[in-house]
Amino acid sequence: MGWVVHGKKRYFYRSRRIAGRAVNEYVGSGLVGEAAASAIAQRRAHRTAEAENCRVELARLDAAAEPLMVLCSGADLLSRAALVLAGYHQHDRGEWRRRRNGKHTHDQTG
């Protein structure tokens, strides 16, 4: 919630979540309020920096894995092509089965 001004004085409140409800808790005014506000700002800056570091690190991992993703996708595709060409089909996203005689492939060009 932060600073609240009543008349000529400022009062510092902090917002907390207790049992799922947001609760504003009075901390103090003057030096006490300043100290609490400063500590909260520092914690927030630290969390932001940590999140940024995390984002950069994960982006680095993603970038390093990018060629592998393309390789996996291509290898899967070529394997699939080879199996289809050999007369197999994938049953229900599971095992590869050979097509029965007469049900191999039918020409759709005609």
Place this chain on the structure above:
Amino acid sequence: MANTPTTKPAERLTEDEIRQLVQRAEQGDVSALPALRTLLDESPAVWQQYGDLALQSECSLIRLVAGQNGMMSECLVRKLATMKAELAGASPSPLERLLAERIAACWLQTAYFDAVIAQSGGVSPVKAAELRQMQDAGHRRFLSGARTLATIRKLLRPVPSALDLLSQPVAETNGRARSQRFRLDALAGRGDNN
């Protein structure tokens, strides 16, 4: 409207075009089969392209894992080469070689994530969850690659004939000639009455 066979050279097909060809073939369109056959059997450029990609992904992962450590980088290169040779086996097809390269690269990525997670004691819960998710995805890719190689080996390798089996050397030290004669007798339907 009938599907017209593609007229583009097979080595210039994009991944999406190959995927469409495979889908057409899976749905029973035989006009897609010649292009697929050309792609797999007569287009070395395709295998070259994916081979380069495998090398690229390997280099990228080694750089990630080893960083500036040249010794570790060299060890990883050798380890991956050994693993690929073992996985591909003797006289592998281009597809088997590609799958072996894929599995080796996936193994390196998985091992890296395992190590990172083991050392990630003080990281934030959000980052830890992201890392675990990446580790799980890496494991799935690794297992999927191994399964695909096993399927390809099982279904597409030519079955050796009885004569091929008989002509293969047997790793026996004693009585080799006798056991070979016994197998020849068994094939000819003669019992060993001695």
